[in-house]
Amino acid sequence: MEAYIYDAVRSPRGKGRPDGSLHEITPVALASQVLRAIPDRTHIDTADVDDVILGCVAPVGEQGADIARVAVLSADYDERVPGVQINRFCASGLEAVNMAAAKVASGEAQFAIGGGVESMSRVPMASDGGAWATDPAVAYKTYFAPQGIGADLIATMFGFSRADVDAYAVESQRRAKQAWDEGRFARSILPIRDVIGEVILDHDEHMRPGTNMQSLGALKPSFAAMGEQMPGFDAVAYLRYPEVEKIDHVHHGGNSSGIVDGAAAVLIGSKAMGEKYGLKPRARIRAAASIGSEPMIMLTGPESIAQKLLDRSGMSKSDIDLWELNEAFASVVLRYMQAMDLDHSQINVCGGAIAMGHPLGATGAMVLGTALDELERSGKGTALINLCVGAGMGTGTIIERV
Numbered sequence: 001m002e003a004y005i006y007d008a009v010r011s012p013r014g015k016g017r018p019d020g021s022l023h024e025i026t027p028v029a030l031a032s033q034v035l036r037a038i039p040d041r042t043h044i045d046t047a048d049v050d051d052v053i054l055g056c057v058a059p060v061g062e063q064g065a066d067i068a069r070v071a072v073l074s075a076d077y078d079e080r081v082p083g084v085q086i087n088r089f090c091a092s093g094l095e096a097v098n099m100a101a102a103k104v105a106s107g108e109a110q111f112a113i114g115g116g117v118e119s120m121s122r123v124p125m126a127s128d129g130g131a132w133a134t135d136p137a138v139a140y141k142t143y144f145a146p147q148g149i150g151a152d153l154i155a156t157m158f159g160f161s162r163a164d165v166d167a168y169a170v171e172s173q174r175r176a177k178q179a180w181d182e183g184r185f186a187r188s189i190l191p192i193r194d195v196i197g198e199v200i201l202d203h204d205e206h207m208r209p210g211t212n213m214q215s216l217g218a219l220k221p222s223f224a225a226m227g228e229q230m231p232g233f234d235a236v237a238y239l240r241y242p243e244v245e246k247i248d249h250v251h252h253g254g255n256s257s258g259i260v261d262g263a264a265a266v267l268i269g270s271k272a273m274g275e276k277y278g279l280k281p282r283a284r285i286r287a288a289a290s291i292g293s294e295p296m297i298m299l300t301g302p303e304s305i306a307q308k309l310l311d312r313s314g315m316s317k318s319d320i321d322l323w324e325l326n327e328a329f330a331s332v333v334l335r336y337m338q339a340m341d342l343d344h345s346q347i348n349v350c351g352g353a354i355a356m357g358h359p360l361g362a363t364g365a366m367v368l369g370t371a372l373d374e375l376e377r378s379g380k381g382t383a384l385i386n387l388c389v390g391a392g393m394g395t396g397t398i399i400e401r402v
Contacts, residue, residue, distance in 0.1 A: 003101035004281035005399065006274055007267040008369035009037045011192050013204045013357040016120035016259035021201040023121040023261070025192060027056075027063045031071035031117040034263040037190045038113060039077075042267060044277050047078035050109035053099050055092025055116030056085050057360035058127045067117065087361075088290065089390035090328060092116050093264060094364025098288035098397055100268040105285070110273040115265035116362035125259065125360065132391060143240040143296035145233040147390065148223035148256070150298040151329035152249045153237050157297075158335050162250040165330035166216040169255035169354050171344070172327060176351025177209040184350055184377055188369045206258040206357040221249035222256065240296040255330040260357030264365035283372055286382070286398040287313035293392040299332045301394025302386045303339040309384060309396050317341075320398070321380035324371045326363055326387040327352035350374060363387065368397060375401050 011034055014022030022030065031054060039046050054068035068083030088095040093116030100114035131138045138144070155165060179185060180203065191202035227234040227249060234247050274281055287309045293301035302325055310316060323346050325336050337347060350370055353363065364387055371383035386396030 001105050001107055001270055003104040003268050003285045004271060004274060004402065005266060005283045005285070005372060006269050006279045006281060007038055007042050008188055008372055009034055009041065009190050010188055010264035010362070010366045010369055011190055011262050012201045013206055013260040013262045013359060014201050015205055016261055018121060020121045020261060021205055022119070022192060024194065027117055027119040027122065028067060028071050028074050030119060030192065030261065030263045031067060032074040033192055034115065034190060034265045035071055035075040035077065035113065038265055038267050042277065042279060044111065046081055048273065049077065049081045049111045049113060051100065051103060052081060052083040052113045053096040054083065054085055055087065055096045055361035055364065057087055057089055057092055057118060058123045058125060059085050059087060060128045061123050063119065063123045088393065088395060090326065090358070090360055091364050091387040091389045091393065091395035092361045093366065094368060094385065094387060094395050094397060095290065097266045097268065097365050097368055100266070101285040101288060104268050104270055111267065111269040113265050113267055115263065115365040117263040118359040118361040119261045120259050120359060121261050143236050145236045145296060146223065146226065147298055147328070148251055149227050149233045149237060150296065151251050151331050152223055152227065152247050153241065153244065153297050154299060154335050155250045155331040156244060156248045157241070158338060160250070160331050160334050164334060165250050165255045166213055168330040168334060169216060170211055170213060172348065172351045172354040173207065173209055173211040175349060176207050176355035179350035180204070184373060188373055204356040206260050207355050211254065216254045219252040219254050222252045224249035237296065251329050251331065255354060257328050257353035258357035260359050262359030262362045262366065264362045264369060266365050266368060281402045283375070283399045283401050286400045288397045290393060290395040293394060295392030298390065298392045299328060299388040300335065301392060302332070302336045302388050305386050305394030305396040306340060306384060309398050313398055315398070320382050320384045322349065322371055322374055322383040323347040324367050324383060324385040326358065326367055327354040328358065328388050330354065332388050364395065368399065372399060
């Protein structure tokens with residue numbers, strides 16, 4: 001059975017700080033507003049939704065206790081609609097969409113919603129702890145180091161200079177501003193309201209359109225101290241990659257993904273269920289998969305999952321019209337373009353997380369929505385969406401307009 005995309009909606013991204021516009025909105029309220037938008041926009045009966053799957057990377061405190069089910073109830077869905085929270089680190093939102101699509105394709109569900117939520121201003125990143133970083137036996141075995149060390153290691157090993165990563169970041173900001181100025185996100189953005197119904201955010205507020213090479217050049221590397229001060233994480237990298245003489249620390253806040261709040265939801269359904277409501281599919285899921293990759297460098301999974309998706313779907317690189325890769329760090333995308341032999345004009349054409357931010361549990365669903373909107377705007381047919389993932393993984397999806 002085919003799994004079709006009928007709708008995709010997301011919140012704007014709010015700065016993930018106490019002075020961010022979405023800080024006053026609880027994670028449940030944020031997820032609930034996005035979920036409520038699906039039946040409001042499509043006029044479906046929520047009783048026909050067989051499951052809601054939401055990614056959330058720090059599922060503790062306000063985001064704990066199966067936030068998907070609580071958000072379903074808060075959004076006034078039929079009480080028979082279940083909900084489940086999942087965590088595949090940065091790819092959680094896309095993994096949730098892929099799981100929803102798998103349920104539809106298998107016949108387990110007729111309608112399913114995949115998406116995610118992360119309120120990084122209220123529940124800080126890494127609030128959930130975990131053995132990977134904190135248990136010495138696990139950290140030693142996996143050569144644990146923070147993601148920023150892996151990003152700088154990628155830049156060092158594959159030849160990307162500070163100028164290269166800064167130039168990529170400047171272009172991400174330029175493209176994001178152009179996309180907003182041209183209304184490319186208009187179909188997907190849901191303005192978020194406060195408790196009295198007033199709109200408090202209707203745009204991605206992390207963007208810095210005035211960014212240039214000079215302003216980025218003034219920023220100090222963010223990961224040099226944790227890497228170089230003894231005992232530092234650079235030493236861990238040298239154990240795993242003894243061929244590296246010295247890591248060049250090139251990443252900072254301006255060429256790395258922004259910390260933001262946000263939520264997103266994607267409605268997946270069967271052909272029959274769409275016909276019941278007179279809905280026209282916007283696209284179909286052509287392929288979806290995840291893969292593991294080397295965990296110390298951590299962020300090279302995208303190239304492997306892209307090839308896995310192409311092989312599984314019987315497609316070649318030339319069959320893909322548009323590429324989207326989450327901009328966790330500039331070097332991640334530069335390495336992906338190098339490995340896949342992609343021109344920059346083919347990928348992240350509306351900017352990405354460096355400019356707009358990365359609400360961990362929601363980003364994957366947001367990126368898929370961006371690709372879908374851009375396929376429709378440009379008249380193109382196929383997109384390959386993927387993300388690098390913590391602990392060395394990659395998750396991806398190929399969608400095709402119908």
